Structures are given as C-alpha cells and as structure tokens.
Amino acid sequence: MSHPITHMKQPAAIILTILAWSAAMPLQAAGFTAADAAALIAKNQAALVEIHATVAAKPELIEGPPGIGDLINQQPAKEQSATCKGVVIRDNGLVAVPLAAIDPGSLMAEGMEIATPMGKLKLCVKTTISAVKIVTADGHEYPAEVVLKEAAAGLALLKIDDPPAAGMPAVALTKDLPLPQPLSQALNMVRLGAEFGSVPTVSVLRIGSATPPPTPMYDIASSLSEPGSVMFDQEGRFIGLAVIPCRGTSGGVGNMQILILPQTEIQRLSAKALP
Numbered sequence: 001m002s003h004p005i006t007h008m009k010q011p012a013a014i015i016l017t018i019l020a021w022s023a024a025m026p027l028q029a030a031g032f033t034a035a036d037a038a039a040l041i042a043k044n045q046a047a048l049v050e051i052h053a054t055v056a057a058k059p060e061l062i063e064g065p066p067g068i069g070d071l072i073n074q075q076p077a078k079e080q081s082a083t084c085k086g087v088v089i090r091d092n093g094l095v096a097v098p099l100a101a102i103d104p105g106s107l108m109a110e111g112m113e114i115a116t117p118m119g120k121l122k123l124c125v126k127t128t129i130s131a132v133k134i135v136t137a138d139g140h141e142y143p144a145e146v147v148l149k150e151a152a153a154g155l156a157l158l159k160i161d162d163p164p165a166a167g168m169p170a171v172a173l174t175k176d177l178p179l180p181q182p183l184s185q186a187l188n189m190v191r192l193g194a195e196f197g198s199v200p201t202v203s204v205l206r207i208g209s210a211t212p213p214p215t216p217m218y219d220i221a222s223s224l225s226e227p228g229s230v231m232f233d234q235e236g237r238f239i240g241l242a243v244i245p246c247r248g249t250s251g252g253v254g255n256m257q258i259l260i261l262p263q264t265e266i267q268r269l270s271a272k273a274l275p
Contacts, residue, residue, distance in 0.1 A: 031234060032187070037202040040187060040236050045200045046137060046169035047088045048191050048230065051097055051144075051158065054131040055082045055104070062111045063122040072121075077128070085191060085228030086134075086158070087241060089270060091167030093142065093160025095134055096266055098227035099149055100244040103127050106151045107246055107256070134160055137191070137198060148273035153215050153261055154243030157273045171230065171238040173267050180207045180218055180231075180239055180262060187232040188225050188242075207260065217245065217259040231260055238263050 058077035061068065084101030088094070099106045105125035114121045134142045148157040160168065180186065188203045208219030220242065229242035240260040 032185075032204055036236075037187075040189065040202060040232060041200050043236065044171055044189065044230070044232075044238075045191075047171045048137065048189070048200060049086055049088060049095060050135045050191070050198075051082075051084050051086050051095070051102060052131075052133050052135060053082045053102055053129050054079055055102070056128040056130070057105055058126050059123050060126050061121065062124055063120075065119045065121075068118055068121065072123070082129075085226075087228075087230045087238075088168045088170040089173060089266060090274075091163075091170045092274075093134075093144070093163035093168050094147075094170075094270055094274060095144065095158040095160070096241050096270075097156050097158060098241070098243040099151060099154050099156040100246075101227045102132075102146075102156055103129060103149060106149070106154075107244065132158060134158065148269060150269055151246040153217075153265055153269060154245030154259070155241070155261055155266065155269055157270060159274065173263060173270075174237050175267075177237060177239065177263060179210075179216060179264065180233070180260065182207055182209050182218070185234060186239060186260070187234065187236075188220075188229050189232065190226060190229040211259060215245070215261075215265060217243075217261055217265075220258055220260060225258055227258060241266060 056077040056079045059072055059075060061072045082102050084097055086095045086097030089096050105127040108125050111122040111124045114123060129146055132144045132146065134144050142160040142163065144158045144160045146156055147159045184207050185204055186207050188205050189200060191198050191200050205220060205225065211217040211219070225242045227242055227244055230238065231240040231242065233239050240262045242258050243261045244256060244258055
C-alpha cells in the first residue's frame with residue numbers, strides 16, 4: 001500500500017553499520033568516517049526518490065489441462081498500489097528502480113507451477129503499470145512513464161514527463177568505471193520510510209561473489225540492503241543499485257536474491273532506453 005510522503009523538516013540522520021562478514025569491525029578498519037557519510041549524503045540525497053504507481057495484475061496460463069485456460073482468462077485483472085525506492089541517474093529525469101518492486105509479476109516471468117485436482121498448471125502474471133509518479137524528498141511529485149523493463153537485470157527505467165528546466169539532482173555516472181571487486185567494501189545508501197522521516201542512511205557492507213553471465217551482478221553479504229538501495233565505492237562514486245533479477249528456477253518462481261546491478265549495466269540500459 002502506498003503511504004503519504006512526509007516532508008523532511010529535520011537534518012539527515014546518518015546510521016553507520018560496519019560489517020565484515022557477519023561480525024562488526026572497527027570504523028577505522030573500514031576506512032570510512034562519519035564525516036565521509038555526511039558528505040556522501042549531502043552530495044547524493046536529493047537523487048534518492050520514491051515511486052508510486054498503480055499495478056494491474058492478471059494471471060495467464062502457460063501450460064495446463066485443456067479448457068482450464070478459459071477459466072483463468074476469465075479472471076479480471078486486480079489493481080493495487082505499489083511504492084518503491086529508486087534513484088535519478090540523469091538530470092533529464094531518468095530514474096532507475098528495481099523492476100520487481102514496481103512490477104512483481106516480473107519474478108514469475110518463467111512461470112510458476114501449481115498442483116490442482118485437474119492436474120498441474122503453469123502460470124505467469126501479466127502486469128500493466130499506470131499512474132506512475134516520482135516523489136522527491138522535499139515532497140514534489142512528477143508524473144512519469146516506464147521506458148524500459150529488463151527482467152534479467154531486475155531493472156526498470158522511468159522517465160519524468162516534464163522535469164524542471166534546471167534539471168533533476170542525479171547521481172553521477174562514471175564512464176569506464178571498473179566493475180566492483182568481490183570482497184571489496186561498498187557504501188549502501190537508502191532512505192528510511194516516511195514513518196521515520198524519510199531520512200537517508202548509510203551502511204558499509206562487503207560485496208560478495210559475482211553471478212554467472214550474461215549480466216554481471218554481485219551478491220550482497222548483508223541483510224541491511226533492500227531493493228532500491230544505492231551503492232557507492234569508498235571514493236563516493238555511484239557503483240550500482242540493489243535489485244532482484246528474474247533468474248527463475250525450472251517450473252518455479254524466480255530467485256528472490258538481492259543483488260547489485262553495476263552502474264556499467266545501468267548506463268548500457270539507459271542508452272538503450274534513451275539513446
């Protein structure tokens with residue numbers, strides 16, 4: 001369910017959680033200080049946004065006994081509101097957001113098997129996204145549209161219809177930035193919910209192993225990250241977004257693991273969406 005946006009009337013809070021595998025390590029060992037966190041937040045917090053949308057979901061039959069498809073197709077689409085977090089990646093109002101957060105049906109792109117008295121069914125869920133709006137930290141609302149959905153990367157790109165003439169605050173995309181190295185440290189930045197004042201928080205975590213091709217992604221050895229978390233390296237450069245890609249298992253729902261999608265892939269997909 002969507003919730004009202006609380007305008008920020010207090011200084012940004014900084015929460016530093018230093019992780020080394022499953023145990024805490026000294027702040028000095030992380031090479032990161034509270035002053036670094038304050039600078040990172042001051043530079044990037046305006047680029048962190050919240051997305052509200054209406055999602056209509058309808059089941060569709062992939063495989064099943066004869067005749068049952070008609071029964072399923074007669075089911076009306078059900079609408080619900082979706083709220084998720086994202087980040088502005090271009091000052092023209094291009095926003096990166098985890099696809100699964102705005103389109104949960106993407107996790108069932110390969111289908112889900114269900115046992116019934118009539119036999120096994122394999123279903124997917126088709127979704128339609130509408131009434132998209134981007135809400136900034138100061139409460140401004142901007143209508144937007146979906147310009148790209150990439151299930152394998154777990155990414156959706158939204159474009160604000162009428163961005164301000166001065167441009168939107170955005171994270172900086174670094175050309176030819178090397179891919180993250182497994183076991184290196186990353187700075188995880190995300191806004192808390194409106195009930196906590198929508199303040200940005202920063203935590204330090206380790207990047208885990210790389211996933212198999214074709215899309216390079218990285219495991220996150222932390223429970224502090226969530227879809228829509230924005231990742232930076234220790235030099236404060238934007239390195240990726242926490243997403244849930246569709247990497248389905250045979251006959252089942254997709255893998256629900258949170259992974260880092262590198263900014264190099266986000267740049268590639270943004271060029272595909274808006275050349």
